[in-house]
Amino acid sequence: MPLKKISTGESLPSIISRVVNDDYVLIDKSGEFSFDWTAESGNEVFKIYLKDKQENILGLLSLMDYPEEYRIHLNLIEVGKSNVGKKKTIDNIAGCLIAVACKIAFDRDYFGFVSLKPKTKLISLYQEVYGFRQYGRLLGIEGEGSNQLIKKYLQDEEE
Amino acid sequence: MKKSEKMYAKLSARLTDEEIVDGYLFNDDEVSAEEREVDHQEFLALRMKRLSEMTEGEKLFGRLMKLKYRMQDYFETKEFDPAYSFARLLKGYSSIINRSNKEFAKDLGLHHSKLSRLLNGKEKPNVELMYRLDKHSNGELPAHYWWRLYAKEFEHTIMNDQEKRAEESKRVSNALRTG
Structure with missing residues (x-):
């Protein structure tokens, strides 16, 4: 399911697009994000926002492309403070961002392979929530697993 | 730390x-x-x-998903893009399944010369073909995706074919006067 308003369960139309230079000022000023996103500007950085609310960035994704290893690496994902923890009002933000990475990994002929290297303590949770599998110290998802994430987070049920 | x-x-x-x-x-x-x-x-x-x-089936799945998601993204755009014409995408599909055109035509129950005309944009696709492509792709590229592709292309043709418009206008008499 795409972004969901927790109080009503309704789907919220959203847009995911590349972060442009002006966005970094907005990200910094918003007070919503704790990581230094300007440090990610050398990577492929994406933002997610509600349709018609472009100025209100809900979450950010930083990707690295490893063509020789046929994979997209999730370098950093951060959901804005307002939607993390018990007080959040919108659900599925991180899921949508991960699903976009899966889609890119299909588009670049990596068979949907997406990797990440989380803290050891959190590995089992990423596996449980998103279906990642272990590849040594890294986690990865591909093929049907990636496709399921795309279906779950990026597509309306009637599609 | x-x-x-x-x-x-x-x-x-x-x-x-x-x-x-x-x-x-x-x-x-x-x-x-x-x-x-x-x-x-x-x-x-x-x-x-x-x-x-990786099995051939897994590789095929990956290539199929690439085509499917590209189609979906194209549906979100307003303009017709010749790179996404029915013929071009049919060609794309035929290349990812790694079968000869003769085999592919046989799979779809078509004469190979008909498939060749479709692949070259010389013949218009029909709904029957779209259902067959749906079945052939195991439902991954549903009939209505192929229809949407063609509808977008056809709309563009209708809007821009001035020659046909002029030709057909000549056959019309007593047109309504509005305004």
Whole structure:
């Protein structure tokens, strides 16, 4: 399911697009994000926002492309403070961002392979929530697993 | 203390691990450069092994998903793009399934010369073909996707074919006078 308003369960139309230079000022000023996103500007950085609310960035994704290893690496994902923890009002933000990475990994002929290297303590949770599998110290998802994430987070049920 | 550990400590002061996973994903940088290289080499060996063991069916699935998601993204755009004409995408599909045009025509119950005309944009597709492509792709590229592709192209043709418009106008008499 795409972004969901927790109080009503309704789907919220959203847009995911590349972060442009002006966005970094907005990200910094918003007070919503704790990581230094300007440090990610050398990577492929994406933002997610509600349709018609472009100025209100809900979450950010930083990707690295490893063509020789046929994979997209999730370098950093951060959901804005307002939607993390018990007080959040919108659900599925991180899921949508991960699903976009899966889609890119299909588009670049990596068979949907997406990797990440989380803290050891959190590995089992990423596996449980998103279906990642272990590849040594890294986690990865591909093929049907990636496709399921795309279906779950990026597509309306009637599609 | 490394960056990831510092951030984790800061986050876990107010969030559970489940909430952290729901809102964040950051790289573990607690290991040394040497350990990182060992981790990478271990990963690389596993990744390459996996790639070498992929079945033709798994590779085909990956290529099919690429085509499917490109189609979906195209449906979100307003303009007709010749790179997404019915014929071009049919060609794209025929190349990813790795079968000769003769085999592909046989699969679809078509004469190979008809398939050739469709692939070259010399013949218009019909709804029957779209259902057959749906079945052939195991439902991954549904009939209505092929229809949407063609509808977008056809709309563009109708709007821009001035010659046909002029020709057909000549056959019309007593047109309504409005306004």
